[in-house]
Amino acid sequence: MLGFARDLLAEYRHTLPGAIVVDVGTIQEPSGNERWAVVEANGAWGSGCYASDPHRAVDVVLHSTVPVGALSDHDRHFVRRTG
Numbered sequence: 644m645l646g647f648a649r650d651l652l653a654e655y656r657h658t659l660p661g662a663i664v665v666d667v668g669t670i671q672e673p674s675g676n677e678r679w680a681v682v683e684a685n686g687a688w689g690s691g692c693y694a695s696d697p698h699r700a701v702d703v704v705l706h707s708t709v710p711v712g713a714l715s716d717h718d719r720h721f722v723r724r725t726g
Contacts, residue, residue: 647679660721662707664690664700 648667652659659665666682687707692700711722 644679651681657717659684660686661715661718662687662703664703666690666693 644667648665651665651667663684664687665684667679668682669677670680670682671677687700687703690700711719714722
């Protein structure tokens with residue numbers, strides 16, 4: 644699982660906001676074989692920490708609450724303006 648998650652982030656991290664939780668698990672293919680897959684991705688504020696390290700989970704939630712002026716250029720790309 645950790646290898647799958649590392650490979651996933653190595654390839655797609657640039658497409659994800661910094662305050663996201665990506666759930667991975669196994670799925671069963673029609674052939675009956677199981678493989679690792681992304682189950683869902685959620686904003687940090689809408690995720691439980693399940694089997695994750697609670698301290699790291701809190702770090703992600705805190706990352707999701709920084710003022711707009713403190714966002715990295717990468718995360719600023721994901722901000723939606725309203726109004």
